[in-house]
Amino acid sequence: MTTDVTSEVSEGIAIWRMNRVDTRNAISDGQMINDLVLLAEQAQKDPAIRVVILTGNGPAFSSGGNVKKIREEMTESDKTPHELATWYREGIQRIPLAFQRLDVPIIAAVNGPAIGAGCDLTCMCDIRIAAESARFAESFVKLGIIPGDGGSWLLPRAVGLAKASEMAFTGDPISAQEALQFGLVSKVVPDDQLMDEAIALAKRIAVNPPVSVRMAKQLIREGQRTDLDTHLQMAAVMQAVSHRTDDHREAMNAIFDKRPGDYKGR
Numbered sequence: 001m002t003t004d005v006t007s008e009v010s011e012g013i014a015i016w017r018m019n020r021v022d023t024r025n026a027i028s029d030g031q032m033i034n035d036l037v038l039l040a041e042q043a044q045k046d047p048a049i050r051v052v053i054l055t056g057n058g059p060a061f062s063s064g065g066n067v068k069k070i071r072e073e074m075t076e077s078d079k080t081p082h083e084l085a086t087w088y089r090e091g092i093q094r095i096p097l098a099f100q101r102l103d104v105p106i107i108a109a110v111n112g113p114a115i116g117a118g119c120d121l122t123c124m125c126d127i128r129i130a131a132e133s134a135r136f137a138e139s140f141v142k143l144g145i146i147p148g149d150g151g152s153w154l155l156p157r158a159v160g161l162a163k164a165s166e167m168a169f170t171g172d173p174i175s176a177q178e179a180l181q182f183g184l185v186s187k188v189v190p191d192d193q194l195m196d197e198a199i200a201l202a203k204r205i206a207v208n209p210p211v212s213v214r215m216a217k218q219l220i221r222e223g224q225r226t227d228l229d230t231h232l233q234m235a236a237v238m239q240a241v242s243h244r245t246d247d248h249r250e251a252m253n254a255i256f257d258k259r260p261g262d263y264k265g266r
Contacts (some may be wrong), residue, residue, distance in 0.1 A: 004037035006057075012050035012206040013199065014043060014104075019056035028092055040098040047265045050210045051202040052102075054125060055195065061134065064116025068174060069181050070143065088148045096150040099124040100221065103214035105205055106255035109198035110134040110185065115173070120147060123154035126217065128185040130176040131194040136184060138164070144242040157224060204250050209247035210265040215262065233249040 006017045018025035019222055022031060027033065043049045056062055079087065099106065108125035112133055119136045121140055122128050138155055140147050141252060147155075154165040159182045166242065167174065174190045189197045215238045223231050247266040254261035 003035065003203060004029070004032040005039060007039055009049060011203070012048060012210075013202045014039075014049045014052045014053045014157065015199075016052060016054045016206075018054075023066050024060035024063035024113070025056040025118070026063050027095065027121055028065040028069065030091070031092060033091055037094050037098040040102045041188035043104050044102050050056075050106055050206040052104055052106045052214065053109050053195075053198045053202055054106055055111050055198070056122075059133075060109045060112040060118070061108075061114040062118030063113065064118040064120075064139070065143075067143075072082065092123040093148045095121070096124050096154065101126075103217050104219055105213060107198050107202055110136075110176075110195050111191070113173075115139055117149045117151070120149050122184070123151070123158045126220075127201070129187045129194065129198050130179055130181075130185040131191040132176055132188060132189050134176040134179070134185075134188075135173045136167075136176075136179050137171060139171040141169065141174070142171040149233075168178055180240055194246075196222065206236055207260070207263075209245070209261070209263045210249055211245055212242055213245060215242060 004018065004020050005133065007018050008015050016036075020026060023029070025032075027036065034081070043052055046082040105127065108122040108128040110122055110128060110130040111130065113135050114122050115135075115137045116139045118137055119164065122136070130138075137152060138147065140151070146152070152164075154166065158164075159167070163182045164174070172182075173185075174182075176185065179185045180188050187197065219231070219235055219238065222234060226234070247263045252259050253261060
């Protein structure tokens, strides 16, 4: 049983709730990191999970780093730069790698402020829906540090180089509506409708053949770092595999029978 992140699964949809309200769901602490990584690894191995929704309990999505612990690190720690670099590699940087390896789509339901590493956590997800009260800040510079969790790789891919640079160099927050304008989120909804919207979207994904959805996510992710020819070769292989799945046959039969498909992930 996880502690800092709760998980519930129903009808193929896993809902992960960050549950450290006392720290506004800071993700830099060891248990939060372990929980998120463990849940991602479990979801990758579980064919019953077709979509994940990630959200926060309390008024914040995530405050990012635990500022109190960061200050303690500054004043009390005698770690060398090499030891600190290792601490990042063996700590918070495990989250983007675990999310990158996860073939199941992840929807971030951003219920409140997503600050620093919390903003970057939303960028680790495939789709982002924001409550009207949400705001986003790439605020590391305000603490005299830089995005140590992959934000400088993630954020430009979400909002483009110019806006990512503005956010990173100023540290200024942006509203949910501005996040929508720049493509950081795909939808903004009233606070009390956020989870209903996220679940409705998750259901629209979950009704599709799960193997095809996982392969589509793999191709989209790989397309960010491969040339077109390599990408087309990968697509050809995955398409050949998908043509021989039971779910492909079921999808085709369902179309001609004018009924919903019943997909088993085979």
